Amino acid sequence: MKVVLENLTKQFASRQKKGEVVTAVNNFNFEIPDGQLIGLLGPSGCGKSTTLNLISGLETPTTGKIYFGDEDVTNLPPEERGVGLVFQNYALYPHLTVEENIIFPLQNLKGAQKMTKEAMHQKAVETAKLVQIDGLMERKPKELSGGQQQRVAIARALVKIPKVLLLDEPLSNLDARLRLQTREELRRIQRETGVTTIFVTHDQEEAMSISDLIIVMKDGVVHQIGKPQEVYDEPVNLFVAQFLGTPQINVFEGEIRDGQVWIGEEAVLDAQGREDRKVWVGIRPEGFIPDENGPFTCKMDRVEVMGRDVSVVSTHEKMTGKSIRSIVSAENKFRPDQTEVKFSLKPYKVFLFDRESEERV
Numbered sequence: 001m002k003v004v005l006e007n008l009t010k011q012f013a014s015r016q017k018k019g020e021v022v023t024a025v026n027n028f029n030f031e032i033p034d035g036q037l038i039g040l041l042g043p044s045g046c047g048k049s050t051t052l053n054l055i056s057g058l059e060t061p062t063t064g065k066i067y068f069g070d071e072d073v074t075n076l077p078p079e080e081r082g083v084g085l086v087f088q089n090y091a092l093y094p095h096l097t098v099e100e101n102i103i104f105p106l107q108n109l110k111g112a113q114k115m116t117k118e119a120m121h122q123k124a125v126e127t128a129k130l131v132q133i134d135g136l137m138e139r140k141p142k143e144l145s146g147g148q149q150q151r152v153a154i155a156r157a158l159v160k161i162p163k164v165l166l167l168d169e170p171l172s173n174l175d176a177r178l179r180l181q182t183r184e185e186l187r188r189i190q191r192e193t194g195v196t197t198i199f200v201t202h203d204q205e206e207a208m209s210i211s212d213l214i215i216v217m218k219d220g221v222v223h224q225i226g227k228p229q230e231v232y233d234e235p236v237n238l239f240v241a242q243f244l245g246t247p248q249i250n251v252f253e254g255e256i257r258d259g260q261v262w263i264g265e266e267a268v269l270d271a272q273g274r275e276d277r278k279v280w281v282g283i284r285p286e287g288f289i290p291d292e293n294g295p296f297t298c299k300m301d302r303v304e305v306m307g308r309d310v311s312v313v314s315t316h317e318k319m320t321g322k323s324i325r326s327i328v329s330a331e332n333k334f335r336p337d338q339t340e341v342k343f344s345l346k347p348y349k350v351f352l353f354d355r356e357s358e359e360r361v
Contacts (some may be wrong), residue, residue: 001068001163001196003032003055003084008064010050024050025219028064033215037190037197039207039228042217043243052166052219053197056083070165081164084195088169090149092141092156099124099137102155109160119229127155131189147156151185158193165190171206177216183210188311193300204244205225208232214293215241223259233348235357238358241282241351247311247325248353253318256361261352264318268296269345271352278355280320288312288326290334294342298324313340 007029014020032038040048053059055066057078066074073081092101102124106115115123128134131151141149148169165184171179180220186209190197190299201207207214208228216224216231216239224236235241241249252263255278260267263281288296290312297312301323312326312334326343334341351360 002003002034003196003198004065004067005030005032005051005055006064006065006067008051008054009062010047010054010059011062011139014200014277018240022189023220025054025061028222029279029316030064030215030222030225032196032198034196035194036212037187037199037210039211040198040200040217041201041204041207041213041214041243044202045219046217048202048217049168049221049358050220052168053196055164056085056166057081058291065207082160082162084160084162084165086150086153086157086165086167086170088172090141090153090173092149092152094141097140098133098152100142101141101152102159104139105132105156105160107209116273122263123159127159130158130192131155146174150182154186154189158189162195165193165195167197167199169200171201171203173192181205184211199318205246208244216243218243235282235351236278236360238282241353245284247285247320247327249282249284251320251322252281252283252316252325253320253355254279256352262298263316264293269350274352274361277361279361280353282354283345283355285311285325285327286350287346288328289333289344289346290326290328291342291344294344296343296345298335298341298343300338300341305330312341 002195008025010025011021011023014022028051039049042048050059054061057076065072102118106120109115126136128137131154133148133151136148138194171182174182183206211228213225214228214231215222218239224231224240234245254261254263256271256274259272259278261269261271261281298316301313301315304311304313308330309327310330312328314324316324353359354361
């Protein structure tokens with residue numbers, strides 16, 4: 001089921017200033033392809049959860065339309081939209097067993113959709129097997145781990161075969177190891193069911209690892225939509241470049257002058273054909289090449305061993321943050337008494353942004 005968002009806007013009355021309006025989602029336009037997993041990504045307060053609530057029907061848009069396929073569902077209540085919802089806190093009923101929690105949505109079906117107890121049990125077992133909890137059907141939520149509770153919540157959302165599955169920060173309550181394992185399971189489940197899925201998270205690594213497409217938002221505005229690797233490799237502005245990537249992109253004050261990119265007094269990269277201007281120079285951590293004759297000189301701080309790679313931590317007077325992180329092969333050797341390090345740069349890992357607008361140039 002494709003989902004179309006057309007000029008979608010949601011405004012709320014400000015809690016801080018009486019009479020003022022806060023725009024949580026601002027003129028959102030996008031078609032979510034059928035059967036895809038979409039990562040809705042951005043910092044806290046960017047409007048991603050509000051967007052999910054608009055799609056589900058828990059919020060009503062101020063303006064704009066929402067379509068499931070060709071059907072306008074903008075004014076339909078949540079129970080008539082055919083959505084499955086999984087929240088951050090899972091919202092399981094503590095007094096019910098796993099099977100009873102999964103069956104609960106089926107008990108509210110009416111008319112031709114109404115099911116017998118045996119049919120509901122069979123459906124619950126099938127869905128539990130899909131998320132690999134069929135051996136836990138008689139347990140109560142308090143007897144389950146966080147990851148198991150999350151699977152119960154997903155099974156409950158899937159049992160009615162939703163048109164669209166909506167996940168709001170579903171992994172945030174899990175520890176790091178379990179989060180990694182569970183996101184892989186989410187991807188498997190989505191592929192096996194083929195249900196169109198929208199996954200809200202502030203964790204960019206999480207979104208990039210399992211999404212077909214990512215939507216990067218800030219302050220209610222969509223900044224970029226694309227395949228995860230494409231957005232990482234071709235950020236449209238400084239915000240997107242800084243939001244994606246671990247460690248974060250290194251950003252320097254720089255300028256384009258006489259066909260060169262300058263950082264301080266060093267011409268670090270060719271910029272033939274570009275007009276002179278002040279820029280932010282963004283360099284991905286993997287964009288540095290240790291080179292004794294390289295054009296870019298930084299003050300050495302320390303080297304952090306990562307196994308296959310090492311992280312060279314250095315500083316530069318034009319760096320906007322505290323330190324530069326360069327990820328290089330562990331085959332590079334550095335002296336304990338080394339006070340500076342010279343780099344060449346990989347041009348495709350260097351991005352230039354206008355100093356005022358912060359748009360890519």
